[in-house]
Amino acid sequence: MLTPTTHAWSEDEALGGYLGRRGINRRDFLEFCGQMAAVLGLSSLAVPRIAAAMESLRRPSVIWLQLQECTGCVESAIRTADPTIGNLLLDVVSLDFMDTLMAASGTAAEGALETARKENAGKYLLVVTGSVPTGENGIYTMIGGRTARSLLEETAKDAAAVIAVGACAHWGSVQASKPNPTGAVGVSDIVRDKPVLNIAGCPPIAEVITATVVHFLTFGRLPAVDADGRPLFAYGNRIHDQCPRRAHYDAGQFVDTFDDAAARQGWCLYEVGCKGPATFSPCPIFMWNGHTDFPIGAGHPCIGCTERNFWDTMSPFYHRLPNVAGVGVEHTADILGAALAVGAAAGIAAHAAATGIYQIRSRHTDSGSPSPNATGREDSHGEN
Numbered sequence: 001m002l003t004p005t006t007h008a009w010s011e012d013e014a015l016g017g018y019l020g021r022r023g024i025n026r027r028d029f030l031e032f033c034g035q036m037a038a039v040l041g042l043s044s045l046a047v048p049r050i051a052a053a054m055e056s057l058r059r060p061s062v063i064w065l066q067l068q069e070c071t072g073c074v075e076s077a078i079r080t081a082d083p084t085i086g087n088l089l090l091d092v093v094s095l096d097f098m099d100t101l102m103a104a105s106g107t108a109a110e111g112a113l114e115t116a117r118k119e120n121a122g123k124y125l126l127v128v129t130g131s132v133p134t135g136e137n138g139i140y141t142m143i144g145g146r147t148a149r150s151l152l153e154e155t156a157k158d159a160a161a162v163i164a165v166g167a168c169a170h171w172g173s174v175q176a177s178k179p180n181p182t183g184a185v186g187v188s189d190i191v192r193d194k195p196v197l198n199i200a201g202c203p204p205i206a207e208v209i210t211a212t213v214v215h216f217l218t219f220g221r222l223p224a225v226d227a228d229g230r231p232l233f234a235y236g237n238r239i240h241d242q243c244p245r246r247a248h249y250d251a252g253q254f255v256d257t258f259d260d261a262a263a264r265q266g267w268c269l270y271e272v273g274c275k276g277p278a279t280f281s282p283c284p285i286f287m288w289n290g291h292t293d294f295p296i297g298a299g300h301p302c303i304g305c306t307e308r309n310f311w312d313t314m315s316p317f318y319h320r321l322p323n324v325a326g327v328g329v330e331h332t333a334d335i336l337g338a339a340l341a342v343g344a345a346a347g348i349a350a351h352a353a354a355t356g357i358y359q360i361r362s363r364h365t366d367s368g369s370p371s372p373n374a375t376g377r378e379d380s381h382g383e384n
Contacts, residue, residue, distance in 0.1 A: 016055035029055075039211040039286075040223065041233040053218040060217055061120035063113065064098035065155060067130030067148040068141040068175055068184060073166035074100050074129060076203035093213065096124070110144050117158055125216060126159035127209075128152065128187050131168040131175050135183030149190060156191045161222055164188065164229075165209055167202040167305060174202075177311035188229060197222045198229040200306035205286045208234045228308060230280070239276035239302055242284040245269065258299075269296060273318040275304035 019029055033050040037043070042050075066074065078101070095101070096116035097109070104112055116124065130148070133140035138147030146154075156162055164187035167173035175184035188196040199208050212231055215223045223231045240246065248254070249268040256262060256271055263269075270277070279302055283294040296302055304314035 010059070012058065014055060015057040015059075019055075036211055036214045039207055039233070040215055050214070050218045054214070057217060059094045061096050061116055061124040062093045062127060062213070063096055063116055063124055063155060063159070064127040064129070065152060066099050067128065067143075067152065067169070068133050068182065069130030069166070069168045071100060071129075073168070073203040074098075077165070077206045077209055093125075093217070096120075113155070117155060121158040123160055124158070125213065126156055126162045127165055127213075128162060128169045129165045131172040131182075131184040131186060132190050133175070133182035133184050135181065140182040152187065152190055156194055159194055161216060162187060162191055162194050162196045163199060163209070163212060163222075164196055165199045166204050167200060167310070170198040170200050170229075171308045174311050177309070195222055196229060197225060197231060200228070200230050200235060200308075201281065202305035202310075204306075205234070205282060205288070207286050208282065226280070230306070234282045235280045235306065237280065237282075239279045239281050239283055239296070242282075243276055243296060244284060245296060263299060269299075269301040271320050272301055273303075273316070273320055274301035275307075275310075275314050275317075275321060276302045278314075278321055279304040279307055281306040 030047065030051055033047050033054065034044065037046045037050055040046075097113040099109070102109060102112065130141075132138075132149050132152060133147075134149060138149045141148040143151050164170055168175065168184075169187045171186040172180070172184040175182055176186075186198070188198065197212065199212060201208075208231065211233070212223060215221075215231075223233055226232055226235055228235075240249070243249075245266060245268045248266070249270055253267040254262065254271040255267050255269050258272060268274070274296065276296065281302075283302070284296070287294045287297070301318070303317045304310040307314065
């Protein structure tokens with residue numbers, strides 16, 4: 001490992017034996033596995049499997065490239081609280097190359113990267129932060145005399161899988177926003193022959209990075225992802241659906257200006273620009289700074305940083321999103337009545353359609369023939 005330690009992890013030593021030499025007892029190890037299972041949304045029944053897989057690991061190699069970025073994602077990652085980044089770097093993986101944390105520089109650093117690639121070809125996990133500039137043949141980011149694009153392509157070629165960490169690696173972030181002078185793109189726009197998982201956010205939540213790596217090491221594959229390549233265990237729900245201020249939104253209780261009476265009472269920030277209704281992220285669950293708080297909890301509206309193109313689509317950041325549905329309890333009876341009338345009409349139409357489909361299915365069932373679903377195809381009962 002490149003991180004200073006008096007307990008070197010040899011290549012032929014399993015993680016279980018290595019942890020024992022480090023003085024880490026079984027209880028602490030199982031606690032770490034339990035924390036990872038919780039973050040991944042797995043039940044406690046998965047803990048023994050995670051523990052067994054992790055104990056038998058043989059010094060898994062991780063290469064971390066930093067391309068066109070501000071290093072904010074790395075700063076976020078090394079400040080995860082529980083489990084700490086130390087748990088990941090010192091006890092779970094061999095971080096063989098990372099510009100910010102490694103002691104080596106210049107030719108020594110380049111040599112470390114080359115050695116890690118050759119010795120672990122086809123097995124190492126590649127983590128990438130930063131966007132990839134493509135304008136002017138990629139000259140906007142040069143590393144060791146090579147463009148960021150050529151370095152990424154060369155390193156990804158022998159990787160088992162790729163994790164794109166942060167909005168820059170996800171889709172390009174602020175560099176890719178209009179007018180995108182460097183021609184910045186995300187990692188998945190360059191690497192197309194390897195599985196690429198996007199950990200979204202500007203910056204992302206560090207525990208999501210740790211859990212993703214543990215999932216890969218445990219199950220030998222990246223976790224399930226959504227349509228944008230983000231892990232579902234972290235990005236499967238909107239901030240709006242988990243927000244501690246949601247009750248105020250439902251009640252129609254909104255902050256009109258920062259530091260008004262409503263703001264001091266913790267009312268909903270939708271009217272001052274909160275993008276929580278359109279943003280998928282676990283911020284309200286994992287939070288930041290040792291699980292202390294997150295932007296909405298601290299009184300600042302969400303800016304939608306886990307969503308693609310958020311710099312363009314979510315700005316101005318302090319203007320509210322248009323036409324997000326919701327009827328608060330503070331509305332007048334006339335407004336409520338009109339809304340209920342429209343809702344009742346829609347409900348009657350939906351009920352009529354559902355009744356018709358039910359009657360058709362009942363007739364097919366009575367006649368012994370297969371029942372068609374709403375599209376006219378035979379019901380396969382979920383079978384492929």
